Amino acid sequence: VTIPHPISADEIRSRFSCEMSDMYRDEVPKYGALLDIVSKVNTGVLDRNPALHKALDSANELARLDVERHGAIRLGKPEELHTMRRIFYVMGMHPVGYYDLSVAGVPVHATAFRPITDEALNRNPFRVFTSLLRLELIEDEALREKAAAILERRQIFSDRVLHLLDKYESEGGLSGQDAHIFVSEVKEIFRWHQDATVSQEIYKQLHDSHRLIADVVCFKGPHINHLTPRTLDIDEVQEQMGQLGLNPKEVIEGPPRRQCPILLRQTSFKALEEKIRFADDEQAGTHTARFGEIEQRGVALTAKGRALYDQLLDQARSYNNEGNAGDGYARRLAESFKAFPDDVETLRKEQLAYFRYVLNDAALFNAKAGSDGVRDLDVLISTGAVAVEPIVYEDFLPVSAAGIFQSNLGGAEQKHYAANASRLQFEKDLGIAVLDELMLYEAAQAKSIEVLFSTLETVVA
Ligand code: OOG
Numbered sequence: 001v002t003i004p005h006p007i008s009a010d011e012i013r014s015r016f017s018c019e020m021s022d023m024y025r026d027e028v029p030k031y032g033a034l035l036d037i038v039s040k041v042n043t044g045v046l047d048r049n050p051a052l053h054k055a056l057d058s059a060n061e062l063a064r065l066d067v068e069r070h071g072a073i074r075l076g077k078p079e080e081l082h083t084m085r086r087i088f089y090v091m092g093m094h095p096v097g098y099y100d101l102s103v104a105g106v107p108v109h110a111t112a113f114r115p116i117t118d119e120a121l122n123r124n125p126f127r128v129f130t131s132l133l134r135l136e137l138i139e140d141e142a143l144r145e146k147a148a149a150i151l152e153r154r155q156i157f158s159d160r161v162l163h164l165l166d167k168y169e170s171e172g173g174l175s176g177q178d179a180h181i182f183v184s185e186v187k188e189i190f191r192w193h194q195d196a197t198v199s200q201e202i203y204k205q206l207h208d209s210h211r212l213i214a215d216v217v218c219f220k221g222p223h224i225n226h227l228t229p230r231t232l233d234i235d236e237v238q239e240q241m242g243q244l245g246l247n248p249k250e251v252i253e254g255p256p257r258r259q260c261p262i263l264l265r266q267t268s269f270k271a272l273e274e275k276i277r278f279a280d281d282e283q284a285g286t287h288t289a290r291f292g293e294i295e296q297r298g299v300a301l302t303a304k305g306r307a308l309y310d311q312l313l314d315q316a317r318s319y320n321n322e323g324n325a326g327d328g329y330a331r332r333l334a335e336s337f338k339a340f341p342d343d344v345e346t347l348r349k350e351q352l353a354y355f356r357y358v359l360n361d362a363a364l365f366n367a368k369a370g371s372d373g374v375r376d377l378d379v380l381i382s383t384g385a386v387a388v389e390p391i392v393y394e395d396f397l398p399v400s401a402a403g404i405f406q407s408n409l410g411g412a413e414q415k416h417y418a419a420n421a422s423r424l425q426f427e428k429d430l431g432i433a434v435l436d437e438l439m440l441y442e443a444a445q446a447k448s449i450e451v452l453f454s455t456l457e458t459v460v461a
């Protein structure tokens with residue numbers, strides 16, 4: 001680093017997340033209403049549940065809860081994905097996971113940019129679900145070429161932001177003033193513009209092909225389409241959204257309500273119908289894309305746990321071919337998930353989920369593990385020397401994401417694209433390979449064990 005006082009990636013990400021939230025609150029007042037509900041519900045849950053309060057506090061999760069958000073953007077061309085990757089890097093956000101949504105009738109594939117170390121996640125876990133449109137999935141060749149030509153003409157990055165990126169990459173950091181400009185320039189990329197860049201006729205053609213294609217192709221930039229706070233009781237927030245007339249989607253995506261939350265449960269309020277102006281003679285129209293979402297996060301699952309999750313979810317959804325429609329879905333889901341153990345010890349022993357192992361009682365630990373060299377975690381846990389903490393799932397779920405996409409594309413819309421994951425092409429466009437989320441959880445678990453026994457080494461030595 002050649003600049004004197006570079007601003008840390010964590011700091012830049014925190015500021016960015018906060019400014020994005022302020023911008024979205026201004027643009028979409030219902031998002032502000034949602035934040036208020038979530039904040040009240042979370043406070044209520046913590047007040048009523050001192051054990052949870054204590055657990056979250058000792059896992060360093062309380063502080064991040066209030067600022068925790070994820071957002072989503074949809075990009076139009078490979079170069080945009082490539083540059084976004086460089087931009088997110090400045091904020092300590094790395095591409096994790098590959099999501100193919102074509103299987104669900106959505107012509108995009110995606111990754112999630114997010115922080116990856118325990119320290120960075122605790123500071124601010126801001127994530128952005130980033131999709132890239134797959135024009136090759138548009139069947140009509142003339143329309144596909146038209147869309148490509150429109151996208152070709154657009155430049156979503158300002159000269160200033162590109163200049164700062166180069167500077168960051170050559171100097172290894174950003175000064176306070178540059179970081180400030182950087183954050184505000186990046187925020188501009190995601191701002192909503194009510195002027196479409198195309199005529200009403202072209203908008204309509206693209207929209208008829210797939211609403212999402214119109215959303216990506218017809219605007220100046222990749223407007224942020226939602227920001228999602230994290231709640232401790234999603235059923236309660238869903239209930240209140242309905243009462244307050246926020247128009248929530250019918251079902252909560254993901255696993256059912258449980259004692260030990262796993263993975264991720266999500267719901268949203270439907271996208272707003274917003275006024276837009278077309279490029280030809282300023283004709284007025286409307287566009288629906290931006291919405292609000294909430295989520296409740298649980299423990300990250302191992303490959304084995306995830307396979308069980310996928311199987312049970314599929315079982316609940318394939319019943320009568322009903323998917324997640326119908327009044328009976330919540331019941332079918334609960335019924336199906338009875339086969340998923342719902343206590344920490346079984347989840348851990350059967351290696352269905354990831355946990356952090358932390359020192360609970362130093363004296364006991366030193367006596368036990370020190371004297372007879374017990375390295376057996378089961379023994380250390382059962383004696384109370386060591387405690388386990390669930391490792392939070394920091395990623396997304398393709399079936400849930402598709403459900404969120406669908407409900408915001410006007411529920412009924414169902415397009416069929418042949419399932420054709422194209423991870424290698426995505427990574428080529430991105431410029432690097434995406435990280436494997438399971439390896440990150442595995443490493444976090446392993447590190448906690450290493451830290452645990454290294455304290456012993458210092459005590460004994
Ligand atoms: C992204 C939808 C995916 C989630 O939380 O699963 C997502 C989009 O609509 O662009 O954000």
Ligand code: NI
Nearest residue numbers: 071072228293
């Ligand atoms: Ni989302």
